[in-house]
Amino acid sequence: MRGSRTGSPGLRAPRSPDARRSGIPAALWAPAVLALAFLVLPLVALVVRVPWSRLPELLAAPEIATSLGLSLGSAAAATALSLLFGIPLAWVLARSAHWNPVARRSLRALVTVPLVLPPVVGGVALLLLLGRRGLLGQYLDAWFGIQLPFTTAAVVIAQTFVAMPFLVLAVEGALRGADRRLEDAAATLGASDWFIFRRVTLPLIAPGVAAGAVLCFARALGEFGATITFAGNFPGVTQTMPLSAYLALQSNPDAAYVISLVLLVVSVLVLVSLRDRWVSGVTA
Amino acid sequence: MRGGRSAATRTGAAAAAAAGVALLLAGCAGTAPGDAMTSTGTDTSADVTVYAAASLTESLGRIADRYEAANPGATVTLNFAGSSALAQQIMSGAPVDVFASASADTMRVVVDAGLADGDPVVFAGNTLEIAVPPGNPAGVSGLTDLANTALTIALCAPEVPCGAASTRVLDAAGITAAPDTLETDVRAALTKVELGEVDAALVYRTDVLAAGDAVEGIEFAGAADAVTDYAITRVMDAANPAAAAAFVDLVLGDDGRRVLADAGFTNG
Amino acid sequence: MNAAGLAAGFTVDRGTFRLDLELAVPPGGVTAIVGPNGAGKSTALRTIAGLVRPSTGRVSLAGRVLDDAASMTHLPPAARGIGVVFQDYLLFPHLTAAENVAFGLLAQGMPRRDAHRTAREWLDRFGLSAHADSRPGALSGGQAQRVALARALVLEPALLLLDEPLAALDAATRLDVRADLVERLREFGGATVLVTHDPLDAVVLADEIVVLEHGRVAQRGAPTEVTRSPANDYVARLVGLHLLRLAPTTEGAGRGGDGAVGGGSGERTVVVSPSEVRVSVERPADAASITGESGSATWECRVTGVEELGGRTRILLESIADGHRFSAELALRDVPPFGYGVGSTVWATLPIAAHR
Numbered sequence: 001m002r003g004s005r006t007g008s009p010g011l012r013a014p015r016s017p018d019a020r021r022s023g024i025p026a027a028l029w030a031p032a033v034l035a036l037a038f039l040v041l042p043l044v045a046l047v048v049r050v051p052w053s054r055l056p057e058l059l060a061a062p063e064i065a066t067s068l069g070l071s072l073g074s075a076a077a078a079t080a081l082s083l084l085f086g087i088p089l090a091w092v093l094a095r096s097a098h099w100n101p102v103a104r105r106s107l108r109a110l111v112t113v114p115l116v117l118p119p120v121v122g123g124v125a126l127l128l129l130l131g132r133r134g135l136l137g138q139y140l141d142a143w144f145g146i147q148l149p150f151t152t153a154a155v156v157i158a159q160t161f162v163a164m165p166f167l168v169l170a171v172e173g174a175l176r177g178a179d180r181r182l183e184d185a186a187a188t189l190g191a192s193d194w195f196i197f198r199r200v201t202l203p204l205i206a207p208g209v210a211a212g213a214v215l216c217f218a219r220a221l222g223e224f225g226a227t228i229t230f231a232g233n234f235p236g237v238t239q240t241m242p243l244s245a246y247l248a249l250q251s252n253p254d255a256a257y258v259i260s261l262v263l264l265v266v267s268v269l270v271l272v273s274l275r276d277r278w279v280s281g282v283t284a
Numbered sequence: 285m286r287g288g289r290s291a292a293t294r295t296g297a298a299a300a301a302a303a304g305v306a307l308l309l310a311g312c313a314g315t316a317p318g319d320a321m322t323s324t325g326t327d328t329s330a331d332v333t334v335y336a337a338a339s340l341t342e343s344l345g346r347i348a349d350r351y352e353a354a355n356p357g358a359t360v361t362l363n364f365a366g367s368s369a370l371a372q373q374i375m376s377g378a379p380v381d382v383f384a385s386a387s388a389d390t391m392r393v394v395v396d397a398g399l400a401d402g403d404p405v406v407f408a409g410n411t412l413e414i415a416v417p418p419g420n421p422a423g424v425s426g427l428t429d430l431a432n433t434a435l436t437i438a439l440c441a442p443e444v445p446c447g448a449a450s451t452r453v454l455d456a457a458g459i460t461a462a463p464d465t466l467e468t469d470v471r472a473a474l475t476k477v478e479l480g481e482v483d484a485a486l487v488y489r490t491d492v493l494a495a496g497d498a499v500e501g502i503e504f505a506g507a508a509d510a511v512t513d514y515a516i517t518r519v520m521d522a523a524n525p526a527a528a529a530a531f532v533d534l535v536l537g538d539d540g541r542r543v544l545a546d547a548g549f550t551n552g
Numbered sequence: 553m554n555a556a557g558l559a560a561g562f563t564v565d566r567g568t569f570r571l572d573l574e575l576a577v578p579p580g581g582v583t584a585i586v587g588p589n590g591a592g593k594s595t596a597l598r599t600i601a602g603l604v605r606p607s608t609g610r611v612s613l614a615g616r617v618l619d620d621a622a623s624m625t626h627l628p629p630a631a632r633g634i635g636v637v638f639q640d641y642l643l644f645p646h647l648t649a650a651e652n653v654a655f656g657l658l659a660q661g662m663p664r665r666d667a668h669r670t671a672r673e674w675l676d677r678f679g680l681s682a683h684a685d686s687r688p689g690a691l692s693g694g695q696a697q698r699v700a701l702a703r704a705l706v707l708e709p710a711l712l713l714l715d716e717p718l719a720a721l722d723a724a725t726r727l728d729v730r731a732d733l734v735e736r737l738r739e740f741g742g743a744t745v746l747v748t749h750d751p752l753d754a755v756v757l758a759d760e761i762v763v764l765e766h767g768r769v770a771q772r773g774a775p776t777e778v779t780r781s782p783a784n785d786y787v788a789r790l791v792g793l794h795l796l797r798l799a800p801t802t803e804g805a806g807r808g809g810d811g812a813v814g815g816g817s818g819e820r821t822v823v824v825s826p827s828e829v830r831v832s833v834e835r836p837a838d839a840a841s842i843t844g845e846s847g848s849a850t851w852e853c854r855v856t857g858v859e860e861l862g863g864r865t866r867i868l869l870e871s872i873a874d875g876h877r878f879s880a881e882l883a884l885r886d887v888p889p890f891g892y893g894v895g896s897t898v899w900a901t902l903p904i905a906a907h908r
Contacts (some may be wrong), residue, residue: 187629189656232465249442
């Protein structure tokens with residue numbers, strides 16, 4: 001909330017280095033370092049195991065470019081879908097404060113379920129809904145001749161299913177933190193609800209939306225279980241990076257390490273650049 | 285869909301199989317080690333840890349029941365997963381007594397690493413069948429239908445054993461299949477048949493039998509050209525070499541063969 | 553009821569709390585609603601703005617019905633044509649000052665270029681042209697207040713609502729901003745309702761004061777009436793102020809200091825808090841003339857009463873020259889050992905140019 005006179009003061013980082021130093025008790029350093037090590041060391045082990053001497057040769061395999069392109073494209077599409085539908089859902093959740101508490105909590109629980117559901121089960125659920133014999137899928141097939149499983153669209157759907165909750169929860173948090181009185185102020189200036197949403201609410205929660213989109217994209221990029229179950233696995237159509245890494249592990253571990261490395265590097269690059277650009281765009 | 289019954293600890297199964305104890309005792313008498321046979325009560329020296337290919341889930345589960353019935357108090361710990369994944373775990377030092385692989389290649393990896401105690405023994409074989417949803421709505425009749433692009437077809441990915449077998453069968457028949465998905469394991473392929481999401485899939489005959497009424501199997505000529513061999517071995521440095529040997533002998537014995545044959549395996 | 557301005561009579565129920573209020577503000581009129589926190593001031597303002605629906609009653613503006621509980625009529629805030637300046641100004645933090653002012657024009661469909669030109673004209677008029685491209689975070693409190701005022705007035709509303717317009721400011725800027733606000737409200741032709749917990753703001757800015765207590769009107773009237781004859785102890789304590797009319801005896805004294813309200817015909821009215829009145833038995837050596845060129849004025853007064861007020865002493869005074877009644881509140885240490893006897897004569901010195 002840059003420069004907001006009414007925003008929570010807690011959102012502002014302390015300006016002076018002294019204040020920042022005294023803000024971290026020594027007792028937190030040890031667990032913090034351990035946590036970081038726990039998160040980073042497995043990746044270090046992976047990087048160490050990569051057959052660096054054969055790297056160029058293994059990287060040149062056309063499957064890598066194909067599945068990387070598919071992964072980036074489908075994760076981007078899943079993020080776009082999540083933004084399109086997830087922001088309105090987050091808005092409804094954030095504005096449900098006056099609802100019946102049971103209804104409100106149920107709604108939130110339902111949104112959170114894909115986070116805790118094993119992705120493979122999520123994939124089966126998607127098949128049961130959208131498969132050609134599925135609850136809805138049978139009509140898609142009978143009326144429109146649309147069969148979703150084993151298509152790139154199915155990859156995007158599976159990724160959206162598991163990744164959208166991250167965006168919804170992040171955006172909902174941002175909405176709750178935003179000063180609603182600014183919307184009142186906009187209303188008294190004659191703005192319609194839609195105008196207010198676009199020109200006031202959305203810009204105010206932009207940092208939250210950006211953070212949610214980043215999480216969502218990252219989750220979509222790493223998606224495996226729901227994709228393999230709902231979309232299947234076929235090079236160039238549904239075989240994303242994680243699928244190709246998993247399969248390579250069965251027959252050619254070196255190739256699997258290289259694929260994992262590429263996935264790792266791409267994820268880090270995307271996350272770092274996206275975050276910096278978006279956040280700096282808001283705080284500058 | 286790896287390891288549907290991962291690391292299942294099978295204690296207390298003895299009571300369920302009590303009726304078959306007498307028969308078993310007779311059947312195993314010649315091969316079981318003396319201490320296991322004479323033990324009463326809890327006897328951890330007969331405990332055995334078995335890593336086995338996922339397609340052996342039903343059969344080895346049943347054989348483990350019999351082992352436990354024959355060795356009261358003993359526990360069989362079973363870990364089912366894809367053979368390659370299991371081989372990697374064994375090479376990473378997992379504490380395993382017996383390894384049963386669905387692929388000779390995978391077994392060779394373990395042997396080459398010097399982790400097999402004695403020569404692996406082929407104890408069963410599996411052939412492929414075409415699995416179709418009940419009623420065979422797409423009218424699939426043989427291997428040539430797998431080349432029909434109008435049908436939705438699932439094959440196993442060539443990286444996994446059932447995919448390798450599928451490739452051999454199709455190559456031998458001179459058919460270029462038109463799969464819509466290359467599944468990471470045979471169970472995943474079968475699930476898609478059960479849900480009716482694919483018109484046909486090439487899977488193991490044992491999986492078709494295990495699925496019961498949920499799928500129909502279509503045999504085809506040439507299936508015998510690509511038999512998948514299942515090999516079993518004791519693992520080097522097993523905690524219980526005697527128990528491991530007893531378990532392997534049980535699998536290779538008449539009783540084990542009968543269980544495997546009932547599940548649709550050919551005898552190795 | 554004044555058909556041309558604001559005519560409101562409504563109740564709002566919030567749990568056990570009930571606000572019951574009637575207001576009639578003509579175009580050009582300024583009504584101040586004063587009262588402590590929780591008296592219902594903000595609810596009153598939000599109801600008129602359309603952000604809260606009244607439980608019963610009506611609100612109409614310039615002959616147009618905005619709320620009529622009986623017929624379930626309720627115009628949303630966006631359709632009311634009411635300008636609101638909120639307590640913390642609520643400027644949009646992601647927009648520049650000019651974009652803030654242009655916001656309402658754009659929302660109502662004015663082309664972007666026209667809206668921005670109009671916005672800049674208003675900022676010029678408010679002395680803010682140098683800050684047109686600043687974000688609210690870079691503005692001082694007083695500047696932010698003027699931007700908020702420009703944002704509301706650029707739409708030329710028939711009614712302007714001000715919620716604690718000076719509460720967010722520190723004491724130093726408050727004085728200037730208050731004086732500036734007096735000017736702006738004088739230029740504004742519509743009706744104004746302002747809410748404040750500070751009676752001084754009300755007295756300086758408004759021509760009618762409505763004192764709200766527990767959701768009910770405790771007293772209403774012109775500032776002089778309310779301050780001179782509080783209807784009850786509550787109002788007296790709340791208001792606690794004096795309005796003094798000073799006759800112009802010296803040329804050039806007509807221009808009052810900040811916070812003073814210019815009266816008609818050269819006479820001027822000065823607002824003084826009783827705590828600002830100094831009392832002495834002897835005529836002070838620096839006693840100034842009543843015209844207050846030195847910033848203070850001294851009267852000879854008779855003591856008409858003495859009251860103890862929890863740690864302070866209130867002395868009721870009457871000017872010997874013109875019978876004007878007011879009071880002084882002194883800390884106990886400022887009261888001589890034998891106190892001030894009722895009927896005795898003292899000298900009272902009042903600041904008339906500089907205010908708190």
